[in-house]
Amino acid sequence: MIEATSQTKTVARPASARERTSLGGLALLANAVLMYAFLYVPIAILVIFSFTSDQFGVRWTGFTLDWYARLFANQRLMGAALNTLYVAVISTVASTIIGTLTALAMERYRFRGRAGMDALLYLPIVIPEIVMAVALLAFSAFAFDLLQSITGEPIRRNLTTVIIAHIAFSISFVVVVVRTSLKNFDRRLEEAAADLGANGWQTFWRITFPLILPGIIGGALLAFTLSLDDFIISLFLSGPGTSLLPVEVYNKVRRAVTPEINAISTLMLLLSMALVGLSQLVQRRR
Amino acid sequence: MALDTLQKQRRRSGRLRLAGLLGPGALWLTLFFAMPLVIILLYSFMTAGPRGNVIWQATFGQYAALFTKDIYVNAYTRSIWASVLTTLICLLIGYPLALFIARSPQRWRTPLLFLILIPFWTNFLVRIYAWQIILSNNGLINSALDSLGLPTQTLLYTENATLLGLVYGELPFMVLPLYASIERFDFTLMEAAADLGASRWRAFLRVMLPITMPGVAAGSVLVFIPTVGQFVVSELLGGAKVDYIGNLLQRLFLRSNPPNWPLGSAMAVVMMAVLMVMIMLYFRSTTEEDR
Numbered sequence: 001m002i003e004a005t006s007q008t009k010t011v012a013r014p015a016s017a018r019e020r021t022s023l024g025g026l027a028l029l030a031n032a033v034l035m036y037a038f039l040y041v042p043i044a045i046l047v048i049f050s051f052t053s054d055q056f057g058v059r060w061t062g063f064t065l066d067w068y069a070r071l072f073a074n075q076r077l078m079g080a081a082l083n084t085l086y087v088a089v090i091s092t093v094a095s096t097i098i099g100t101l102t103a104l105a106m107e108r109y110r111f112r113g114r115a116g117m118d119a120l121l122y123l124p125i126v127i128p129e130i131v132m133a134v135a136l137l138a139f140s141a142f143a144f145d146l147l148q149s150i151t152g153e154p155i156r157r158n159l160t161t162v163i164i165a166h167i168a169f170s171i172s173f174v175v176v177v178v179r180t181s182l183k184n185f186d187r188r189l190e191e192a193a194a195d196l197g198a199n200g201w202q203t204f205w206r207i208t209f210p211l212i213l214p215g216i217i218g219g220a221l222l223a224f225t226l227s228l229d230d231f232i233i234s235l236f237l238s239g240p241g242t243s244l245l246p247v248e249v250y251n252k253v254r255r256a257v258t259p260e261i262n263a264i265s266t267l268m269l270l271l272s273m274a275l276v277g278l279s280q281l282v283q284r285r286r
Numbered sequence: 287m288a289l290d291t292l293q294k295q296r297r298r299s300g301r302l303r304l305a306g307l308l309g310p311g312a313l314w315l316t317l318f319f320a321m322p323l324v325i326i327l328l329y330s331f332m333t334a335g336p337r338g339n340v341i342w343q344a345t346f347g348q349y350a351a352l353f354t355k356d357i358y359v360n361a362y363t364r365s366i367w368a369s370v371l372t373t374l375i376c377l378l379i380g381y382p383l384a385l386f387i388a389r390s391p392q393r394w395r396t397p398l399l400f401l402i403l404i405p406f407w408t409n410f411l412v413r414i415y416a417w418q419i420i421l422s423n424n425g426l427i428n429s430a431l432d433s434l435g436l437p438t439q440t441l442l443y444t445e446n447a448t449l450l451g452l453v454y455g456e457l458p459f460m461v462l463p464l465y466a467s468i469e470r471f472d473f474t475l476m477e478a479a480a481d482l483g484a485s486r487w488r489a490f491l492r493v494m495l496p497i498t499m500p501g502v503a504a505g506s507v508l509v510f511i512p513t514v515g516q517f518v519v520s521e522l523l524g525g526a527k528v529d530y531i532g533n534l535l536q537r538l539f540l541r542s543n544p545p546n547w548p549l550g551s552a553m554a555v556v557m558m559a560v561l562m563v564m565i566m567l568y569f570r571s572t573t574e575e576d577r
Contacts, residue, residue: 024486032386035379039405039457042416045426049419058425102311109304117308120315126507128515128561130532131326131554132319134539138329138547139322168318171311200303229409231518236540246411253415253522257422265412276407280400
């Protein structure tokens with residue numbers, strides 16, 4: 001009955017309206033094709049031109065793997081890559097633990113100052129990264145001066161400063177992701193465990209933790225990616241002696257296009273794709 | 287009485303557990319996020335020393351300079367204008383894209399969305415750099431023009447290249463929240479509007495757009511905020527020919543000799559204040575439209 005009326009309606013509708021509908025659909029499709037091309041053509045070009053034998057890296061003159069070979073022979077870049085990985089691993093572990101604890105507190109407890117804590121958690125996500133970078137730079141200088149006047153020993157910015165900063169901005173992202181999985185959580189499971197005699201500790205490790213684990217892993221992967229890709233805070237907070245990969249890449253691309261940069265960019269791109277694929281896989285399991 | 291002590295004890299252990307859960311995060315964010323913001327607020331009222339140091343002598347001089355000298359006023363207006371344009375363009379091209387994904391058959395939606403997620407997770411610097419290969423004087427477009435016998439164009443290091451890079455970089459941040467709210471939209475409402483005689487365009491403006499406004503607001507904020515502070519795009523694609531706030535901040539804190547931290551701090555504080563006001567206005571306007 002309902003189908004029949006809708007059918008009569010379609011027939012009754014003037015031909016021009018139906019034409020417009022398909023035209024609208026066509027326009028949507030055309031826009032989507034253009035947008036996906038817009039997003040992916042530059043990336044494809046970058047990958048292609050990491051294999052060109054042209055020394056300026058902007059023309060196709062033949063296939064070569066030379067640039068990748070040079071990349072791995074470049075001590076400075078490899079050192080920077082290792083530093084970046086080190087910073088990312090430590091800040092991910094720390095921010096995942098701190099973030100998960102904070103998420104549990106925010107979702108499971110009502111306390112005074114909760115709204116303030118909420119603001120403190122959201123601010124790092126919404127303020128421009130450069131504000132956080134200059135603030136941390138000023139703070140580190142201030143704190144180092146203070147520490148020096150106490151201990152008498154000069155302190156300089158190094159990888160630890162970067163790690164501290166990365167943890168500070170990653171916590172908020174981990175909290176957002178873990179809170180989402182705590183919100184979708186069936187609290188009755190915990191009550192059932194308690195009814196069966198499990199204490200708080202057992203309930204957490206046997207029930208709560210396995211159920212929010214996908215959220216924790218998702219948050220950790222996000223924190224890892226954020227730290228690997230972070231360039232602005234790393235630029236402001238890494239001291240003169242310590243180099244990080246995104247900062248090295250930035251210093252090179254400011255000068256010119258080179259095929260080595262195309263190659264390292266391609267590798268960074270592949271790593272991001274692997275990470276986003278992994279995070280999707282974890283979420284699918286949920 | 288015994289019950290009372292037991293309750294008190296339980297409450298105390300609950301409070302202890304809360305402190306254990308909340309403590310590390312609250313401490314870390316207070317020390318390494320809130321304190322730094324307080325420090326730059328403090329620095330912004332101080333005097334710059336001759337060797338790039340900060341002299342603890344209170345002044346409104348930094349703020350006075352920001353609001354009177356052309357170089358700073360221009361940087362603010364330029365950054366905000368570029369952010370407005372970027373947000374509008376992303377909205378205009380991102381909304382139809384999000385709509386397209388939301389209207390696609392179920393099995394296509396995940397891969398289509400995944401293709402938006404990849405650039406979302408990919409290094410911003412690398413994605414912006416890719417445009418240098420395309421736009422540079424001996425780059426792809428110009429070699430194509432050259433081989434066709436056409437005159438080459440200056441494409442890289444222009445204002446338009448900066449805008450292009452900003453839209454390119456921020457588009458995924460617009461599409462994802464838009465998709466989230468369009469996907470929840472009940473499309474039978476559009477049919478109802480059509481049955482009541484509304485044209486498609488009118489139905490979109492009066493029904494769909496207001497209902498998906500939270501997505502529009504979220505996407506706009508996600509695009510607008512980082513764009514105001516950007517300096518990478520205007521440097522890599524704009525050639526740093528004109529100053530945006532981000533470029534000035536980077537110079538005042540890192541590059542200039544001597545650096546001027548008090549002035550840079552004031553600049554960052556004003557940027558935060560401008561952003562807060564704009565976001566509040568924006569959210570107020572969107573909630574009023576909802577009514």
